[in-house]
Amino acid sequence: MSNNKIIDLFLNPKSVAVIGASKNPMKGGHRIVENLVTNNFKGKIFPINPNSEGNLFGLEFKKSVLDIEEEVDLAIFYVPNRKIPHILDECIQKGIKGAIIEASGFEEVGENGLELRDQILKITENFSKIRIMGPNCMGLTRINGDSNSEDNERGGFFTSFGVFYKYKTGNIAIISQSGMLNGGYLMYMMEKYQDLGIRYSCSIGNKMDLSEIEFLDYFLEDPTVNVIAVYLESFKDPRKFIELCRKTKAKINKTIILVKGGLTPQGQRATLSHTGALAENSQLINAIIKQSGVIQAKNFHELFQFARTFSMMYNENKVMPKKGYISLITGSGGAGTIVADITAEYGLKFPDFSEKIYHRLVEIFPEWMPPNRFALVDFWPAMEKAMMNNNNPLDIMKTVYGFLIEDENIEGILNMMFCSKRWRSFSNYKQIVESINNASKPVFYWLIGEVKEVQRVSRYMADHNVPSFPSLEDMIKNFWILVQDSMNKNIG
Amino acid sequence: MSNNKIIDLFLNPKSVAVIGASKNPMKGGHRIVENLVTNNFKGKIFPINPNSEGNLFGLEFKKSVLDIEEEVDLAIFYVPNRKIPHILDECIQKGIKGAIIEASGFEEVGENGLELRDQILKITENFSKIRIMGPNCMGLTRINGDSNSEDNERGGFFTSFGVFYKYKTGNIAIISQSGMLNGGYLMYMMEKYQDLGIRYSCSIGNKMDLSEIEFLDYFLEDPTVNVIAVYLESFKDPRKFIELCRKTKAKINKTIILVKGGLTPQGQRATLSHTGALAENSQLINAIIKQSGVIQAKNFHELFQFARTFSMMYNENKVMPKKGYISLITGSGGAGTIVADITAEYGLKFPDFSEKIYHRLVEIFPEWMPPNRFALVDFWPAMEKAMMNNNNPLDIMKTVYGFLIEDENIEGILNMMFCSKRWRSFSNYKQIVESINNASKPVFYWLIGEVKEVQRVSRYMADHNVPSFPSLEDMIKNFWILVQDSMNKNIG
Numbered sequence: 001m002s003n004n005k006i007i008d009l010f011l012n013p014k015s016v017a018v019i020g021a022s023k024n025p026m027k028g029g030h031r032i033v034e035n036l037v038t039n040n041f042k043g044k045i046f047p048i049n050p051n052s053e054g055n056l057f058g059l060e061f062k063k064s065v066l067d068i069e070e071e072v073d074l075a076i077f078y079v080p081n082r083k084i085p086h087i088l089d090e091c092i093q094k095g096i097k098g099a100i101i102e103a104s105g106f107e108e109v110g111e112n113g114l115e116l117r118d119q120i121l122k123i124t125e126n127f128s129k130i131r132i133m134g135p136n137c138m139g140l141t142r143i144n145g146d147s148n149s150e151d152n153e154r155g156g157f158f159t160s161f162g163v164f165y166k167y168k169t170g171n172i173a174i175i176s177q178s179g180m181l182n183g184g185y186l187m188y189m190m191e192k193y194q195d196l197g198i199r200y201s202c203s204i205g206n207k208m209d210l211s212e213i214e215f216l217d218y219f220l221e222d223p224t225v226n227v228i229a230v231y232l233e234s235f236k237d238p239r240k241f242i243e244l245c246r247k248t249k250a251k252i253n254k255t256i257i258l259v260k261g262g263l264t265p266q267g268q269r270a271t272l273s274h275t276g277a278l279a280e281n282s283q284l285i286n287a288i289i290k291q292s293g294v295i296q297a298k299n300f301h302e303l304f305q306f307a308r309t310f311s312m313m314y315n316e317n318k319v320m321p322k323k324g325y326i327s328l329i330t331g332s333g334g335a336g337t338i339v340a341d342i343t344a345e346y347g348l349k350f351p352d353f354s355e356k357i358y359h360r361l362v363e364i365f366p367e368w369m370p371p372n373r374f375a376l377v378d379f380w381p382a383m384e385k386a387m388m389n390n391n392n393p394l395d396i397m398k399t400v401y402g403f404l405i406e407d408e409n410i411e412g413i414l415n416m417m418f419c420s421k422r423w424r425s426f427s428n429y430k431q432i433v434e435s436i437n438n439a440s441k442p443v444f445y446w447l448i449g450e451v452k453e454v455q456r457v458s459r460y461m462a463d464h465n466v467p468s469f470p471s472l473e474d475m476i477k478n479f480w481i482l483v484q485d486s487m488n489k490n491i492g
Numbered sequence: 493m494s495n496n497k498i499i500d501l502f503l504n505p506k507s508v509a510v511i512g513a514s515k516n517p518m519k520g521g522h523r524i525v526e527n528l529v530t531n532n533f534k535g536k537i538f539p540i541n542p543n544s545e546g547n548l549f550g551l552e553f554k555k556s557v558l559d560i561e562e563e564v565d566l567a568i569f570y571v572p573n574r575k576i577p578h579i580l581d582e583c584i585q586k587g588i589k590g591a592i593i594e595a596s597g598f599e600e601v602g603e604n605g606l607e608l609r610d611q612i613l614k615i616t617e618n619f620s621k622i623r624i625m626g627p628n629c630m631g632l633t634r635i636n637g638d639s640n641s642e643d644n645e646r647g648g649f650f651t652s653f654g655v656f657y658k659y660k661t662g663n664i665a666i667i668s669q670s671g672m673l674n675g676g677y678l679m680y681m682m683e684k685y686q687d688l689g690i691r692y693s694c695s696i697g698n699k700m701d702l703s704e705i706e707f708l709d710y711f712l713e714d715p716t717v718n719v720i721a722v723y724l725e726s727f728k729d730p731r732k733f734i735e736l737c738r739k740t741k742a743k744i745n746k747t748i749i750l751v752k753g754g755l756t757p758q759g760q761r762a763t764l765s766h767t768g769a770l771a772e773n774s775q776l777i778n779a780i781i782k783q784s785g786v787i788q789a790k791n792f793h794e795l796f797q798f799a800r801t802f803s804m805m806y807n808e809n810k811v812m813p814k815k816g817y818i819s820l821i822t823g824s825g826g827a828g829t830i831v832a833d834i835t836a837e838y839g840l841k842f843p844d845f846s847e848k849i850y851h852r853l854v855e856i857f858p859e860w861m862p863p864n865r866f867a868l869v870d871f872w873p874a875m876e877k878a879m880m881n882n883n884n885p886l887d888i889m890k891t892v893y894g895f896l897i898e899d900e901n902i903e904g905i906l907n908m909m910f911c912s913k914r915w916r917s918f919s920n921y922k923q924i925v926e927s928i929n930n931a932s933k934p935v936f937y938w939l940i941g942e943v944k945e946v947q948r949v950s951r952y953m954a955d956h957n958v959p960s961f962p963s964l965e966d967m968i969k970n971f972w973i974l975v976q977d978s979m980n981k982n983i984g
Contacts, residue, residue: 105861108825109861112860162912162914178824178825180826180827185940188940188942188943188946231826261830262833264832264836264837266835266836266842267832269864269866270828270831273825273870274829274870298965300964301962301964331672332671333670334668334725334753334766334792335670335792337754337763338751338759339762340758340761341753341759341762343758344758374761378765378766420654448677449680451680451684472792472793473790473791473793
């Protein structure tokens, strides 16, 4: 079976056996079944446990996979490590093609773990009889629909961590050597950012067999995926990794973001006890990352935030900035100064307005406070002038956006906006979001104000693929990675 | 009048005249009065407006300060810049000692503004007749009590930005050249972080007369203030600034945090149009910051987050870390790796456990997965062992905290914690917070999980001065600044 076919089987099995299924809700084997049932998995589910009788969510327990009459595509293991070789053998007898092993206790625990590994290699005849994901992983997540939709099948959640109940399908795929990214953190991020559209999340663990390579290869060809977020503690095959990543140069709708754990000796010491990854030379790691031309994130927060930003930009077919020529609309001079400093540190620049646009700006600003020649707009003086002339200041705001969208010197617009229920009648953000969606430039927001109002506006913007950020620096950094991606794609 | 006496008069006036008070709630002059009245300001309030009749919040309008019979300590101006010289003259005649000028249109607008400035210098006889805060500022905020308390006076809010309704008094003082920090951002932060204890917030604007110098001097002596958060676009008197900042070396309960705007040429271009600050040499700026020995923050987000962290540490009399020897308690190996990498980049180190503590840890871990020799604890194996032996895993958690608190090699504890309503019975965070409060080491959290549960736990921790952070990197950076502060205080 080709690698792409085997990944397809892991992501879209028609039938799964949950080995270690349990009636006890505190056990991971229970949660895997609960996840599948409550999220309306359409394939067949077989709970397997030699010590259990009766039913689980209306599904009859079997003692062994050998007791199942129907065909089984995938086995999900939630049993202690020592029991795995024997059950794997049964899976092979049954003709099961893939196994997800969530248990830990292999390479990362030293000698005993290595012995177990050798047994598995022998039983599977070097993974020719059955392909394995893990061990020491948190399974797979595939999302088909939104949690609040009435669709038939919403997804396949092959994770033992917990039961997922808030999620949205989208164009992001995650490949991770940290189970947390397919467990607690994913759950948290999908609830916190309800706009975060996740298509797949794959926890590859110690990657005894399947690794980042096979999943990357698959996602690069999968038309539902635009953004691939990767966390690795080691490279399974650096040359192949670079080769695959470089494929994105030719694809305008794919971006890979990587967090590499174990960049420092202290981090490498930690990876050894986590996934058993051996220390890699720091210079070598940096060379691999550089050659691969991926976006590097420093931590999980950045990984998800960057993924979300790219996801929204791809959803709206935005033209990615190439030179880093940004503009800012703000009501605060202090915020303007800090943005000017931070953008400069990131190598971004406020270009001068084109002649035409500058002269149109001058007209709406008062004489005592003309606009800047460069693309930093403090809109208050223009608002005040409008009010003094009994014009609607909201029209001014829309006009300013129109100018910045039109000016060819400007590749994107950053904004600071104050949100207040009291001032709602003074805000036309819905109108502005409409202009933004009609424009090809990325437009980002930093929102402050009354907490509930910030949440309301932020949610509305996110639903329209306009990202907002918790800090000025996050906003700027997320614009900068768009420029980075364009540059990476342009380098031979 | 000494500088400290004049600052005292600005912060604690017994009577204020609000010049430009208005019945129109869309005007800043209205909001200044509303702020004072609704927040129960105990001094006398005189609304002044030659064009208004009748009352505002039950207070009678006067045409001019000269119509007031009682003594007036402070005048707050919310009128267009051109009207200021004439009214200032009246204030001097009335014997008013201080004026807050919120209008803009001075140095930052060029020639006309400079002319106005010269008029003011002449009228005030170089500020010998009356002291001035601003112009181009957002006034002062002094908080006496919490917004939900029934206390008599809760504060003095001399800001035109908006009406404050959520706040808590505390040990943080803000000095800022951005009005936003005493306006929208302060309002947002105090609602978002209801534990954020603010004592004063002073928007100094263009600092035509009073500047960071007089306020710093005052706060260094004020026993209610531990943390001074400063945003500057220029240094009024670099030598004096350094001298004052260095005073904190001798004070174990004072820390100054600075954001300097205009560090880059692009930022300096922005400051010129904001507060009229002239470009300063970047090398000179960096030398001033280094010599002053303050904690430097890069942006407003860091400024407030650092201030909050120090505030909590001072509230609990924590012993600040000196060497950067940290530990981590986590259930995620991936988080452990990333923390190990990021801490290494910040120069922090996981020390080895002391012999005694290590041997006690070994006892609670299973043989197949012994603890690390260095202070990174992945607690899952210990929990699993406890459960297999029918012991309460929560006791294990408490024991681990006890070990790390006891071990003398460790200066502080970082944590990753998953919060879930479903798992509440598996969490003894209240018990652990009690241990933390009894210990002298700083203990920080990164919380993930169900959003509401994260908020609940985070709020509880914050109420007990245990800070939690939105990302691993924020958590680590905030520990690092504690080490920085110790180092700054130790350098000659």
